[in-house]
Amino acid sequence: MATIRIQAEDFDAAAAAAALTAGRNDVGAVVTFTGRCRSEDNTLAALELEHYPGMAEEEIARVAAEAERRWPLQGTIIIHRYGRIRPGENIVLVVTASSHREAAFEAASFLMDYLKTQAPFWKKEIRADGSEGGWVDAKEADDQAMEKWAK
Amino acid sequence: MATIRIQAEDFDAAAAAAALTAGRNDVGAVVTFTGRCRSEDNTLAALELEHYPGMAEEEIARVAAEAERRWPLQGTIIIHRYGRIRPGENIVLVVTASSHREAAFEAASFLMDYLKTQAPFWKKEIRADGSEGGWVDAKEADDQAMEKWAK
Amino acid sequence: MDAAAVKLSYFAWVRERIGLASEQITPPAEVRTVGELIAWLSGRGEEYAYAFERPQFIRAAIDRVHVKHETPIAGAREIAFFPPMTGG
Amino acid sequence: MDAAAVKLSYFAWVRERIGLASEQITPPAEVRTVGELIAWLSGRGEEYAYAFERPQFIRAAIDRVHVKHETPIAGAREIAFFPPMTGG
Numbered sequence: 001m002a003t004i005r006i007q008a009e010d011f012d013a014a015a016a017a018a019a020l021t022a023g024r025n026d027v028g029a030v031v032t033f034t035g036r037c038r039s040e041d042n043t044l045a046a047l048e049l050e051h052y053p054g055m056a057e058e059e060i061a062r063v064a065a066e067a068e069r070r071w072p073l074q075g076t077i078i079i080h081r082y083g084r085i086r087p088g089e090n091i092v093l094v095v096t097a098s099s100h101r102e103a104a105f106e107a108a109s110f111l112m113d114y115l116k117t118q119a120p121f122w123k124k125e126i127r128a129d130g131s132e133g134g135w136v137d138a139k140e141a142d143d144q145a146m147e148k149w150a151k
Numbered sequence: 152m153a154t155i156r157i158q159a160e161d162f163d164a165a166a167a168a169a170a171l172t173a174g175r176n177d178v179g180a181v182v183t184f185t186g187r188c189r190s191e192d193n194t195l196a197a198l199e200l201e202h203y204p205g206m207a208e209e210e211i212a213r214v215a216a217e218a219e220r221r222w223p224l225q226g227t228i229i230i231h232r233y234g235r236i237r238p239g240e241n242i243v244l245v246v247t248a249s250s251h252r253e254a255a256f257e258a259a260s261f262l263m264d265y266l267k268t269q270a271p272f273w274k275k276e277i278r279a280d281g282s283e284g285g286w287v288d289a290k291e292a293d294d295q296a297m298e299k300w301a302k
Numbered sequence: 303m304d305a306a307a308v309k310l311s312y313f314a315w316v317r318e319r320i321g322l323a324s325e326q327i328t329p330p331a332e333v334r335t336v337g338e339l340i341a342w343l344s345g346r347g348e349e350y351a352y353a354f355e356r357p358q359f360i361r362a363a364i365d366r367v368h369v370k371h372e373t374p375i376a377g378a379r380e381i382a383f384f385p386p387m388t389g390g
Numbered sequence: 391m392d393a394a395a396v397k398l399s400y401f402a403w404v405r406e407r408i409g410l411a412s413e414q415i416t417p418p419a420e421v422r423t424v425g426e427l428i429a430w431l432s433g434r435g436e437e438y439a440y441a442f443e444r445p446q447f448i449r450a451a452i453d454r455v456h457v458k459h460e461t462p463i464a465g466a467r468e469i470a471f472f473p474p475m476t477g478g
Contacts, residue, residue, distance in 0.1 A: 014165025121477025272389025
């Protein structure tokens with residue numbers, strides 16, 4: 001039921017959210033999360049996002065199905081970009097719609113915590129001086145954020 | 152620092168969120184919450200939202216300042232409509248921007264919990280059969296949601 | 303202390319029951335708190351008695367800031383009474 | 391049980407260290423789990439030893455589903471190795 005897109009091009013968060021509620025009058029709450037590339041004090045020229053084609057879609061679909069099992073969602077959209085992404089550009093979008101605000105908030109937060117640690121994407125830094133900054137290390141804080149959702 | 156608008160007219164959530172991040176490359180996370188009027192199984196024709204002019208702006212500004220004290224926010228927008236609002240229309244918008252996703256999520260959720268119980272707005276139901284459905288009762292669940300933020 | 307005139311504002315069903323959005327009053331000097339003002343207003347007529355029949359459901363603000371029923375009203379320019387809020 | 395050919399896929403610094411995005415291999419029959427496959431691959435050359443030098447940082451997927459190092463590899467068509475993920 002969730003809409004999942006893995007794409008190189010940018011996305012339009014507003015259009016995605018509007019599509020979720022178009023013609024519906026039973027949606028009480030819509031939460032959008034947009035994750036963006038930060039410049040890290042102008043030391044970063046870009047991120048190069050590698051992904052595992054096929055598994056990225058499937059894994060995100062599994063996580064979205066889990067969110068829909070846990071919360072009464074009326075719609076879910078997840079868009080994750082890959083390739084070269086510059087500071088100020090979008091990386092990821094999560095939209096959740098529900099009749100109740102807690103469900104929309106919690107599901108969006110859950111989806112982001114899972115995407116961070118379970119979706120097969122890897123970020124490599126391209127430094128402003130042209131050098132490769134290396135692969136971004138996974139954060140323990142992200143693992144802990146995910147573990148709080150364990151049943 | 153927060154942008155606060157109390158208005159009768161509809162708002163453009165996307166334009167509001169875009170304004171918060173325009174020209175910035177240090178914002179890592181943007182969360183938007185849009186609260187919408189539900190039809191309640193087509194029994195509801197509209198909500199009539201009464202507010203306390205002056206206090207509504209001031210109280211929301213106090214709540215926004217508290218959110219900015221608690222979380223490292225790079226921007227906050229709160230728009231709350233009043234007057235007659237029909238099913239499928241927007242009621243309230245909260246946008247938070249931060250370098251970190253947890254801050255953006257938690258601050259947006261905090262703001263909504265406080266708006267529900269502290270902002271001087273009252274909803275009256277206009278029934279589909281033309282009758283007044285009466286004033287919406289405050290929900291104990293909303294009070295409990297607010298209390299979880301008590302320090 | 304001299305009694306001072308204060309603006310009272312009413313919202314939602316408090317406003318509807320009293321039949322007024324606001325009024326200027328000068329409560330007697332012995333009315334010192336929000337709760338005492340509610341009790342005093344309740345004695346002003348049937349519409350007030352009806353509006354304030356269950357004081358535990360009445361919220362108040364002094365000069366646009368939420369206050370408790372125990373809060374003194376001295377110095378207030380505007381006191382508002384309304385039901386629990388249902389915005390958002 | 392006959393040994394079967396399986397596609398191995400590598401991502402991020404695992405891919406860079408090995409110098410391959412994917413390859414077809416047929417591991418010996420005694421290699422039964424993901425962890426045993428990692429150990430066996432580590433013996434295939436310097437680049438593999440480098441990629442898998444800290445097995446605790448290697449995540450794996452069988453047929454596009456996350457698995458643990460204890461998971462048996464029997465029946466797998468594709469096994470992927472990669473660092474902890476950093477999407478989102």
